[in-house]
Amino acid sequence: MIPRNQGQSRPWGRCMASDCGPGGRQSRAVWCTHVDGWTTLHTNCPQELRPESQQSCFRVCDWHRELYDWQLGPWNSCVPVALRSTAGRWSAECSGGGEGIQTREVACVHTADGAPAEDAICEYFEPRPRLEQACLIPCPRDCVVSEFSPWTTCTKTCGGSLQRRVRGVLAPPLFGGLPCPNLTEFRACQLPACRAPEGQYSLKVGPWGPCTLPHSRPARQTGRRKSKERNHGRGVERDPDARELVKKKRNRNRQNRQESDLWEVQVGYQSRQVMCSHRTGKTAALSLCDQDQIPVTFQSCVMAMDCVVGDWTQWGSCSKDCHDPNTPEGLRTRTRPVQKLPVGGGAECPPLEESEHCSPPVEEVLPCAAYTWKTTEWSECKVDVLLSQQDRRRGNQTSLCGGGLQSREAYCVQSNAELLAYLNNLKDKEGSRSEDEQKPTSPPFLSITFEITAARPVDNKLCMGSVPNTTQQCHIACPVECGVSSWAAWGLCTSENCEDLAGKKGLKMRKRVIVSEPAGGMESCPHLGEAIPCDEPTCYSWQLVELEDCVPSGERECGPGTQLPQVQCGDSDGNVVHRQLCEGTSYPQPVPCELPCPTDCVLSPWTSWSSCSHTCSGRAVEGKQMRARAILAYSVGEEGAPCPNASSLQEVRSCNAHPCTVYHWQTGLWGQCTEDASASVSNGTSWSGDTACGIGIGVQARKVICVRVNVGQVPPKKCPESLRPDSVRPCSLPCKRDCIATGFSDWTPCPSTCPEGASVTVKQSRNRIIIQWPTNGGQDCPEVLYEERTCDAPTVCQEYRWKTHKWRRCQLVPWYIRQDSPGAQESCGPGIQMRAVSCRGQEGGAADIAECMKSAGPMPGVTQTCQHPCQDHCQLTSWSKFSHCTADCVGGRTRKRVLIGKSKKREQCRNPQTYPLSETQYCPCNKYSALPVGNWSDCILPEGRLEGVLGMKVQGDIKECGQGYRYQAVMCYDQNERPVETSRCNSHGYIEEACIIACPSDCKLSEWSSWSRCSKSCGSGVKVRSKWLREKPYNGGRPCPKLDHINQVYEVIPCVSDCSQYMWVAEPWSTWKISSVEQKNCGEGARTRKVRCMQNTSDGPSEVVEEYLCDPEEMPAGTEHGHLPCPEDCVLSDWGPWGRCILPCNGYNRRERTARVLRLPEAGRQCPNATQTEACALNINCYYFIYNITDWSTCQLSAMAACGSGIRTRMLDCVRSDGKSVDLKYCAELGLEKKWQLNASCVVECPINCQLSDWSPWSECSETCGLTGKMWRRRGVTQPSRSDGRPCPPQMEQWQPCPARPCFRWQYSSWSPCRVEDADCGEGLRIRNASCMVSDGLGGEEESVVEEELCADLEPSADGDERVALTEACTLPCPGDCYLTEWSAWSPCQSNCIKGLEQGFGSAQVRSQSVMAQEPENLLQCPEQVWESRPCADGLCYKFEWMTGKWTGSSRLVWCQRSDGLNVTGGCPISSQPASERSCDPPCDKPQTYCTEAGLCACEEGYTEVMRSDGVLDQCMLIPVLEVEKADVKTSWATHPTQATAGHPGSFDHHWFLQPFGPDGLLKTWVYAAAAGALVLLIFIASMIYVACGYYASRRSASAPDPSSVWGGQSIHELTFMCPDRQEPSEPVSYRVWPSYRC
DSSP: OOOSSEEEEEEOOOOOSSSSEEEEEEEEOEEETTTTTTOOOGGGGGGGOOOEEEEEEEOGGGGGGGGGEEOOOOOOOOEEEGGSTOOOOOSSOOOOEEEEEOOOOOOEETTTTBBBBBBHHHHHHHHOSEEEEEEEEEEOBEEEEEEEOOOOOOOSSSSSEEEEEOOOOEEETTTTOOOOOSSSSEEEEEOOSSSOOOOOEEEEEEOOOOOOOOOOOOHHHHHHHHHHHHHHHHHOOOHHHHHHHHHHHHHHHHHSOBTTTTTOOOEEEEEEEEEEEEETTTTOOOOGOOSSOOOEEEEEOOOOOOOOOOOOOOOOOOOEEEEEETSSOEEEEOOOOEEEOOOOTOOOOOOSSSEEEEOOOOOGSOOOOOOEEEEEOOOOOBBTTTTTTTTTTGSSSGGGGGGEEEEEEEEHHHHHHHHEEEHHHHHHHHHHTTTTSSSSOOOOOOOOOOOOOOOOOOOGGOSSSOOOOOOOOOEEOOOOOOOOOOOOOOOOOOOOOOTOOTTTEEEEEEOOOEOOOOOTTTGGOOOOOEEEEEESSSSSHHHHHHHOEESSTTTTTEEEEEEEEEEEEEEEOOOOOGGGGGSSSSSOOOOOOOOOOSOOOOOOOOOOOOOOSOOOSSSSSEEEEEEOOOOEEEETTTTSSOOOOOOOOOEEEEEEOOOOOOOEEEEEEOOOOOOOOHHHHHHHHOHEEEEEHHOOOEEEEEEEEEEEEEEEOOGGGOOOOOOOGOOOEEEEEEOOOOOOEOOOOOOOOOOOOOOOSSSSOEEEEEEOOOEEEOBOOOOOSSOOOOEEEEEOOOOOOOOOOEEEOOOOOEEOOOOHHHHHSSOTTTTTTEEEEOEEEEEEEESSOOOOHHHHHHHOOOOOEEEEEEEOOOSSSSSSSSOOOOOOOBBBBBBEEEEOOOOOGGGGGGGGOOOTTTTSSSEEEOOOOOEEEEEESOOOOOOOOOOOOOSSTTOBBBBTTTTSEEEEEEEEOOOOOOTOOOOEEEEGGGGOOOEEEEEEEEOOOOOOOOOOOOOOOSSSSSSEEEEEEEHHHHEOOOOOOOOOOOTTTTSSEEEEEEEETTTTTTTEEOOOOOEEESSOSEEESSEEEEEOOEEEEEETTTEEEEEEEEEGOOOOOOOOSSEEEEEEEOOOOOOOOOOOOOOOOOOOOOSSEEEEEEEEEEEOOOTTOOOOSEEEEEOOBTTTTOOOEEEEEEEOOOOOOOOTBBSSSEEEOOOOEEEESOOOOEEEHHHHHHTTOOOOEEEEEEEEEEBOOEEOOOOOOOOSOOSSSSSSEEEEEEEOOOEBBBBOOOOEEEOOOOEOOOBBBEEEEEEEEOOOOOOOOOOOEEEEOEOOOOOEEEEOSHHHHHHEEEEEEGTTSSSOTTBSSOOOOEEEEEEOTTTTTTEOOOOOOOOEEEEEEEETEEEEEEEEEEEEOOOOSSSSGGGGOOOOOOEEEEEEEEEEOOEEEEEOOOOOOOOOOOOEEEEEEEEESSSOOGGOOSBBBBBSSSSOOOOTTEOTTHHHHHHOTTEEEEEEESOOOEEEEEOOOOOOOOOOOOTOOSSSSSSOOOOOTOOSSSSSOOOSSSSTTBHHHHHHHHHHHHHHHHHHHHHHHHHHHHHHHHTGGGGGGOOGEEOOOTTTTTEEOTTTOSOOOOEEETTTTTOOOOO
């Protein structure tokens, strides 16, 4: 029965205890619940299953953190996720690695002893670390091996023999992959049986045993020593000469002895076994082997002695002798001596020197020297002429202004040099004090006074921070030209002193004012006043304002009369003054006039006097003024006053009668500001430049003279004193600035090591830097800023060399040891001989051997094997040196040797063919020739110190172009075409020739054209000027600005034209021409006048200009049609100007104009209205006016500026309501607000040329020898070009060839076959030779053998191993041996990849040893094949793919291929291997048949199948080929259209005449075109059919069947209907096509 009630519990509560640690209690709630979830009584639940409600616990406190911690176990192996469940299975297929999980154990432990604790303790401080993590299981990788080599030849010609082939391991098996297959395969040779019995036994020698010392025989040696002492005591006293000879001999023998404390040579012996081996590999009796000569079984050897070193010395001083926590630590070293050198193959010496990081104690050392960057002052601002080098106005660059560049030099200095000097002095003083003196607790830093001097420069490499900027943009203020107005009109003749006019001549003056103030003061402005002498000067005069109306005399109504003038009092400048000032002058008189009577001639009033034609009068010129009047009405008969003749209608008078003698003041430039002596005297003090610099007030003077125009200087009294400029003004005294230069830097260090090769003069240098240049008369800078001197010759460079002494006697194995050896002789055999090796200095004296170990290379060997000849051997001395040649290429040279001992008497030894005693060689024919090789280097400019603007390395300077030199390597060859040292050809290793680096040429433009006239004569417009291209840039010159299609560049600026600068000037009216023939003096008529456009000046109209410059709307009428009054008519004057309309222009306001009555009419007639009015209509005679602001102009620079700060402007126009620009006065009269800023500052970006750093020093030669060595130097861009600056050159690095040197190397021959002396097999030796080879270093095969002395300086090395041996132990296998081959070469580095991606398991390469056997009987005794792998870097990812060949019958080749094309075994998945065999049933046994992959028989290509009635292939018949004599497009066909066939002359190919396929097998373009055309044609035909059908459908819509006539057909998809003209129903039609069905 299932219980329906169950106990429930909550989590445990907090552990409660009085103390930390164990002993606490924690509780939880427990209750009984029903299975449905509701709570019930405790008694309803089984009490035996009730959970505990309390338990003991461990109370955790904060201090437990130090006592407990999590202990993490190692991660277990990666287990596939699928295998974690019992039902999971690991798939055999692996495509990308498997996902796995690895686990570890985590436990809470006591940190002191590792005792386990409750997990809750550790969880209180830190969550439990994770127990699982994901991992990747790589796919198993099978072993991959290469293809088999070809089968070897049989080792015998008869009997039993084996052939073998081997292969190597390319990739080892990994991650459970299949192991490597057999690397060797054998097969038996099919050879005939041998007629003679085969050799069954072979003499075999074993390996040499260990070297052991022979056991001593002390009794024998003691007896010999005593006998020697007795003989010595009995000796006869020798004479002094004999004793000296004996002493020298003993010293020489002592040097030759191998007695040294650094090595201990002990000669021992070693032995080996000689045995007889059967072909089965078993050992047989020695007597069964042929024993013509028994091998040596004993030989001398050198006991191995390991290197012995002494104790370490004390640590040396720390290389860092100062305190600075921010700099790296120093190093200190210690050494240990060599007590015994290794001999006999003993262990090499361990490192004799070691170092460690160190820092000196802070309290014992001074602070480290600190370095910082300093900079010089900025140079003067340099303005680049940009694209206007050709502009003559800018020919003088000193006048250029605007934006530019200035530079400075950055140098490194020691920032705390003064502090360190003070601390050193303080330390020295403290050290010199007596011990009883009390030392201060702290140095008195407050009393330090440093001399303010510029710090000396140091090597820039010592400063670690970023280099300060050495260039910046600057601006030279452009001169603002003084702008003056036009001259005002000449004033009245006045006097400078109005209080005293008696007897003085007057002056007429005119003035002009400054419109725009110049930059830097008014001294650049022209003179502002001119004067002309005149007579009768007046200071004040009455000025006519206007004339009143003409009043006839008496009380008559017409006739002669007068006009009273209205006047005011004014001064010579036209200013109105009080009338009392004019009381002494003549008052203007009334002007006579005439008021015409009704019958009188009526004339118009005189016009105003015109402007004077000349400003002065002389002999050739005279000023004239003119005024005119016109006839308005003629007189009546003889009663009235007649009209004057035409000449009386004009009046001319003289004006400006004063002579053309104009005077003005002319000023010079202001001089320098000097001390005001008068101020110094009055103050009682003298000015000092040092104290008053920039504060004192001085004076400046300039020359002021009076000048007569076109004449020159005249006395000052000719010019008005009131206009005289100042000649003296106060000024501020400038400050003097002396030159400030750093002290000389330290001399650059001379090389401390001895130079190699020929002596080279080495120089050292020092320099100083100008920080501040002098100004205002300051102290000049020193002339010498750079010094050089030759380095002192270094102390004698001690060179050490090894000195080898004579070899001592060959030492054999003691006879008592080898006397039992068969064939041994007591006085001959192999042995060991020794020699002494010592270290010598440069002068030949003895030196410490440690010096030679450091610098003289490896120590020569002190032992060597030797052979002591037996009595029956021929003994000869060594070859002597070759004799000297008297001359090259002439005669020969010889060397000799002689027989020694008993060999002189033996016949076989005196055979010159076997033992020649002399050799002769031709004398060397040393002829050398030099041959240039390689390419020419870059063109390199000569190096030199560039003095000039600091830091300005700008492309285009003299250092960047001009004449340089290029170099080509030269190799010297001897007569055998072998490279030799270039000194043999009297060459430096290269040749040079002059070259040219083309200087960059910038874009050249023409000068600016003149500004065009303003596009508008009134208001704002534009002015244009242009440049055109003269020369394009080349060689990296500055680019041109953007040009238009005709290679021009334009500049447009706004302009404003004064609306009153041009005016219409009308001449007087001509007389009226009456139209009526009957009336001559009145009636309708016309009059004309000339109207011209003239330029308006202050003196009036000056010259005639083009009419389009004047406003055509304001042009006066040149013709007037009107009514000339008859004698009885009223005569009015010309109409006056229209009055101005009062705003607003609403059509209600009116304006008027008036005329005066000049002649009253006869009685009964009235005068017309003398006032005319008209309505004010908008834009007809009434206008509104507003200000209009134009757009901003481009940034305008000064005429002498190329870039930098400028001004952009915009113009203010007064625009009439009809859109016409008018004079600004119309808007000003209305009081309109001007709220716009018309000028604004702007900046034109300055073009910055590319600036380059200095060339780096030449690098080391890329090759130590050969022809391809190069030296490089590089430079960088310190400032990229900007705007139109000159771009950076493409060449940022240069190279030059290294001097050509021959390349020498040791070439080692391949190892000879293993050779066993006096035996058939066993342990032997193989040798190789070393040859000194010379080449030109190009890597070709043309190398020559030269003397070994040329390679003496080279370290021997073979395959990266510096311990090169020319002999090596080897094993020559016996016929019965089965052995392993030599190690194969390391395979290419391969990574473990999946789908071309590296899986992160590293890369490896592998090599292997395969098994070799010679006899078939011994295959079972062969060892196991061996392979080994090693990690490598940069492994390659290979892919493996199954490849198949063509089927041949029922089989084909199937192999695995690596992605690099190598055929391998392994690597390809076995599951996807293609089938290599196939079978058909019945078998394909017919000729030319094969079995297909589908299991069916088929015919080969070129044959067709002939089948039986049951579907089985019966036979294959050859397909006949049609021979076509003539190509026909319709009948020609091709068996293989995509294959090109080789045609024969005179015959046609069997292919299409129009080939649809190209030679690449692809369709030609015309085929696609033809297909597209056909498709378009089909679409067109279908469209036409559709249109036609649609037309007929609309025509016959009325005859469509009635729906009632349709009934169901045979299926729901068919409908049948009756055609109206048919009696039989139509065929069933699908309902989907029924609407288009037609009968």
